Amino acid sequence: MNRRLALAAIFFLGGFTVRADPPSETPAPLSAPVTDPAVVGEHYREVLARPAFQETEEPDVKSRFNDWLARWFTRLGSRFGEFKYANNIHALTSLFLTVMTGLSVAGLIYIIVRLTRRRGRMEPEPAFGVAGPKTFLPPEFYEFEIQQAIRAGDWHAAWLAGWRQFLSRLEKGHLVEADRTRTNREYLAQLRAQSLPSSAFALLTGMVDAYDRFIYGRQSIAKPDWDHFYRQINEAALLLHLDEKSATSQAREGRA
Numbered sequence: 538m539n540r541r542l543a544l545a546a547i548f549f550l551g552g553f554t555v556r557a558d559p560p561s562e563t564p565a566p567l568s569a570p571v572t573d574p575a576v577v578g579e580h581y582r583e584v585l586a587r588p589a590f591q592e593t594e595e596p597d598v599k600s601r602f603n604d605w606l607a608r609w610f611t612r613l614g615s616r617f618g619e620f621k622y623a624n625n626i627h628a629l630t631s632l633f634l635t636v637m638t639g640l641s642v643a644g645l646i647y648i649i650v651r652l653t654r655r656r657g658r659m660e661p662e663p664a665f666g667v668a669g670p671k672t673f674l675p676p677e678f679y680e681f682e683i684q685q686a687i688r689a690g691d692w693h694a695a696w697l698a699g700w701r702q703f704l705s706r707l708e709k710g711h712l713v714e715a716d717r718t719r720t721n722r723e724y725l726a727q728l729r730a731q732s733l734p735s736s737a738f739a740l741l742t743g744m745v746d747a748y749d750r751f752i753y754g755r756q757s758i759a760k761p762d763w764d765h766f767y768r769q770i771n772e773a774a775l776l777l778h779l780d781e782k783s784a785t786s787q788a789r790e791g792r793a
Contacts, residue, residue, distance in 0.1 A: 673705045673715045692758040693751075696766060700748060703770050706779045721745045737776035744769050 571577060679702035686695035704724065708715035713727045725745055728738065747766060751758050774780060 673701060673708060673717070676702050676705045676709065679705065687763075690760075692760060692763040695763055696748075696751060696758055699763075699767055699770055703773070706774065707777075710777065710779045712777065712779075721748055734776060737773060740769060740773050740776065744773065 571580075679698050682698040683695055683702065686692070686698060704713065704715050707713045707724070707728075712731055713724050715724075722745065725738075725741060728741060733741075744766070747769075750756050751762065
């Protein structure tokens with residue numbers, strides 16, 4: 538009995554030992570490192586020869602644009618050959634150039650005319666503090682210019698001519714020293730030194746303000762505006778006795 542128990546125990550322990558120990562795996566043999574420079578160099582060149590490691594030069598933007606432009610013109614030429622009036626393209630080109638030349642010449646003439654008219658209407662920019670030559674004509678010379686502007690309905694030109702005539706009358710009456718380089722405010726300063734009546738000076742100040750508003754401010758002038766301004770000129774001439782002074786001046790010149 539004891540012998541059987543001992544054999545059974547040995548058998549049991551032996552089986553347990555066999556299951557507990559895992560089967561040993563044989564390690565793979567290690568390959569020896571490649572140390573031959575010739576072999577390494579050959580392998581390196583083989584790797585570089587593969588397509589994945591080849592360097593391709595990408596075309597720059599200029600080359601791409603030139604290619605696209607060439608294709609576009611080629612396609613345009615092919616489409617243009619299918620144009621219905623392709624045989625008459627020379628006549629159409631000549632007509633287009635003629636029209637464009639005519640429009641350019643007309644535009645140039647229009648610009649020249651506009652600049653000439655503006656230069657004629659606008660007074661030259663005065664040089665501050667610098668006296669220039671007197672350019673005002675006698676008052677009667679401006680009458681034709683005023684009447685011509687009135688007949689044409691050009692109230693801007695009539696305003697300028699009327700104001701120059703008025704300044705010429707002030708100069709003839711020895712109230713101001715007319716000079717085209719002086720401003721209207723400088724003329725007012727000369728009139729202030731003449732000890733004029735307050736009503737006359739207030740009227741002249743309003744006329745200068747209207748001049749600045751309509752001429753320098755480029756406000757549109759209508760016929761009622763011109764009529765009001767011309768009435769102010771006549772009223773100022775009466776207050777300043779310009780006609781009497783003009784007659785006296787003419788008499789002095791006659792006696793001389």
